[in-house]
Amino acid sequence: MIKVEHIKKYYGKYLGVEDISFKIKKGEIYGLIGPNGAGKTTTIRAMMGMISIDKGEITIGGKKIPHDLKKIKNQIGYLPGEVNFYETMKVKDFFDFNDRFYKNIDKEYENELIKLLELETNKKFKELSMGNKKKVGIIQAIIHKPDYIIFDEPTNGLDPLLQQKLYGILKREKERGATILFSSHILSEVEKICDRVGIVKKGKIIKENTIDELSKMYKKAISIYKLDDKNKFKDFEIKEETDSFITYFVKNQNLNKFFDILSSCTYEDIEIKRPSLEEIFIDYYRSDEE
Ligand SMILES: Nc1ncnc2c1ncn2[C@@H]1O[C@H](COP(=O)(O)OP(=O)(O)OP(=O)(O)O)[C@@H](O)[C@H]1O
Numbered sequence: 001m002i003k004v005e006h007i008k009k010y011y012g013k014y015l016g017v018e019d020i021s022f023k024i025k026k027g028e029i030y031g032l033i034g035p036n037g038a039g040k041t042t043t044i045r046a047m048m049g050m051i052s053i054d055k056g057e058i059t060i061g062g063k064k065i066p067h068d069l070k071k072i073k074n075q076i077g078y079l080p081g082e083v084n085f086y087e088t089m090k091v092k093d094f095f096d097f098n099d100r101f102y103k104n105i106d107k108e109y110e111n112e113l114i115k116l117l118e119l120e121t122n123k124k125f126k127e128l129s130m131g132n133k134k135k136v137g138i139i140q141a142i143i144h145k146p147d148y149i150i151f152d153e154p155t156n157g158l159d160p161l162l163q164q165k166l167y168g169i170l171k172r173e174k175e176r177g178a179t180i181l182f183s184s185h186i187l188s189e190v191e192k193i194c195d196r197v198g199i200v201k202k203g204k205i206i207k208e209n210t211i212d213e214l215s216k217m218y219k220k221a222i223s224i225y226k227l228d229d230k231n232k233f234k235d236f237e238i239k240e241e242t243d244s245f246i247t248y249f250v251k252n253q254n255l256n257k258f259f260d261i262l263s264s265c266t267y268e269d270i271e272i273k274r275p276s277l278e279e280i281f282i283d284y285y286r287s288d289e290e
Pocket residue numbers: 011014015016017034035036037038039040041042043081185
């Protein structure tokens with residue numbers, strides 16, 4: 001279990017995070033989503049004991065961070081937002097060097113990952129593209145089969161095919177029982193692989209749930225085709241309007257009212273859609289700014 005409880009961090013007078021809390025169970029993938037500057041990296045760095053926090057508590061596998069970090073460090077796989085290793089070291093030498101820090105490294109697994117991610121191990125680190133550096137970071141972070149995986153924007157710099165491969169790797173790690181946190185500002189990837197998400201805004205988690213629940217609880221997009229009297233719906237938010245249909249956003253608590261009105265109208269057809277995570281996300285951000 002990973003527990004982050006009410007952490008607060010200011011960089012001097014600048015806000016890093018205000019109040020972030022979440023828990024991640026064994027075998028769960030948790031996505032921390034938010035735009036640049038929301039506080040994802042600050043949270044992750046605090047979890048890795050790289051920065052001190054002003055308030056709150058972090059435990060990983062029951063060990064307090066940073067106090068007991070040493071006891072658990074070997075069970076954590078961390079990928080920083082920007083991967084940087086020894087510039088002049090060849091990738092293969094780096095892996096050999098890295099492997100020495102862990103007991104029982106599974107070389108077969110390492111080679112399988114190198115092959116899967118199509119990484120050239122004969123090159124020096126400084127000769128690698130950003131995406132290839134990321135691959136080294138990913139492999140290095142999971143090669144020791146850690147119980148806890150913490151990835152900061154792992155797909156940044158990876159092409160779509162490699163992103164898919166990374167999702168596959170993370171799913172396998174989850175099945176193995178790893179507890180996984182990853183941050184992202186790409187909603188579609190969070191939607192694809194996370195069990196739960198926390199939406200971060202200005203240093204706070206403003207919403208947290210499973211994707212399914214978020215989408216179920218949230219307003220629906222209802223399209224009515226050839227509606228005779230649109231005036232009756234003037235209290236409802238219009239999402240889109242064309243000659244043939246009109247789409248309203250209807251909050252769950254207003255669904256009854258909406259259908260009451262609709263029952264007194266004539267129309268040709270109706271379509272009800274759950275919003276995507278992207279729509280929910282944009283809406284949370286927009287509504288908070290108003
Ligand atoms: N060393 C620092 N000194 C001052 N302010 C900082 C420092 N590091 C981060 N911040 C500020 O803390 C806030 C949160 O930044 P953080 O990097 O945690 O966000 P993020 O969600 O990870 O964004 P990104 O996706 O851009 O990495 C931002 O306003 C940022 O400017």
